[in-house]
Amino acid sequence: MIRTDEWHDLTAGELPKLMLDKLESFGFTHDGSTYSYREDLLAGSFRLYVRVQENGAIATLLLDTESEEPYVLHLVENAQGAFVGEVRTAYQAVLNRIGEACGEHGSFHGSYVEELLRYVQNTYGDEIEYPWKDDMDAAVIRSHLTRKWYAVFMKVHPSKIGLGGSQPIRIMNLHGTAEQVAVLVDGERYFPGWHMNRKYWYTVCLDGSIPMFELQRRIDESFELSRPKKRR
Template sequence: MDNIAALIFKNQRAQIDKLLRFGFQKRGNQFVSQAPIDNQAFTLTVTVTLPNTVLTELTDNETQQPYTLHLNPNNTGEFVAQVRTAYTTALQTIADQCFETDVFQTAQAHLLIETCRQNYGDELEFLWQKFPDNAIWRRSDTKKWYALLMKISKRKLGLDSDELVTITDFRLTDKQREQLIDNQTYFPGYHMNKQHWFTVILDGSVPDADLLKFLQTSYELAH
């Protein structure tokens, strides 16, 4: 993926129904779109492999050869800039119409997102512009937070690794505080009051069923 496409489709997830409505054609496990841009001087081919791999090819319709000058930011001529703008606009349109924001891409993060949506009618809230990988859920009635999703380094949890992981914070009962916290699977609440919150990594180390129980308890504690 080139830098322009990588920036546009970062933290995005393709939606099959939207791709098809846009005009993408399904070819095996991929979805392909071909369309003219820049007054039909070029043909843009976009190939999407689910969930979010996007490959592009720009073809000069006069020479029938691939065109790549627009991908080099050091090329600043007027014509190249015009092509770059048309290319960027076309990709942004596809992102807006065929993709959804997907900052947290683990299966367990998706499970929690869908459960909060279906059970409580709540969507993630991204409150901090400087921290786009941090989000919260709050109850619609009390406005209190009941869970968080974040991307952090394992080292911030006291583990000997710089691996970036998705974590969630839940509210904590006194009984859970005594039984759960082991600093291996269950951690004191990251960036929250450690007396009232705990953290788990969404990597399968905690079973889905337990996550959903913790979520329900946390929701109830936010009364």
Template sequence: MTSLQASIFHNRQPDADQLKAYGFTKQAGAWHYTQELVPGFELQVTIKGDTITTPVIDRESGLPYVLHLDLANSGMFVGQVRGAYVAALKGIAAKCFTPTMFAGGQMQQVLAAVADQYGDQPEYLWAKFPNNAILRRQDNRKWYALLVKVSADKVGLAGSDLVDLLVLRAEPATIQAQLAAGTALPAYHMNKQHWLSYRLDNGLKLTDLMAAVAESRKLAH
């Protein structure tokens, strides 16, 4: 996978229904899609399992065009092909793939429980911050959870390893008590007087987390 391609499809997985709706066809267990990028050059996308190939083909010669993959290559035509290539892949990633940023561990359990109990799904709102998602009520569109992967030192922990944080609304008294007890961390990104953070996969029970989610959702009235 090229670096350009890898950066676009990182932490995303294909959705069969969305691929079909977008115009992909399935043959021999693989999904195929062709799109003209610039006159005489087409993008050929093949998705089979975890493997994605995205060659650009010169229609006249039938050979792959690769100059756009090296960012050191400049020039008007190369830039035109590269821009069209990136735009096409970003469109496919947005329309045909779903994020897998929180596809494991306790975050997955929380999201599954939220979907089952409330029908709410995570929303990835920021292209520049793909590690961040929100949960919100559908009746008033207010957020009640922020889901992030951040460096441990961003929330006062030792080291720079990524940790999963579930950031929830809470009453000020609850925030003070849980911070004092060490069962929660200061809110990441949100107002620290009205939100707090829970580090996941760190010993907290799912039932306790879901009780905190229920309270946060209630506060988002």
């Protein structure tokens, strides 16, 4: 029997809010008010348990299958070493898959993006939308004033915006004036608007490379451009 005090309660930054109706299709089992999932890691050396309550609380437990004792070093920030790093990576990979498949914001989860979306909701009252139901890797935020887009989310191959790498990256397109876009785009942090009018849109990577305060300011600017035009 696993004691309740052996579980690690996740914070909002470790995993996004999960949609309960998506959990069973991912592989969770439902028993009363609890959804449970387990997966073996590192060729069966560890077993990860994930528990989700109907109130949204999420907890994990990682067991060393040889000793049947909880393993916690992957949760210790300053714990170093190749083995701990391997365990931490395997653990996080499972959480990432759960977040992408069952998270409230689909593929666009993670503490950086969650903070960004909270800012938009708290400042403007707008929510992320998925207008293409068969493509959860593309989403938008519309102005509640005009229904115009002022942020477009996508998941693309890095080569699409001129970066190296083989794994898909999360990006966001923002609206700007022609003068602003011409000044901002540098091919390092700001890129020509992918799949948009490149004169008036630019792209940023949602990897934390741009400080949150700066990205919030860019969103403010994009929102302002979505406002109704003033009549003369």
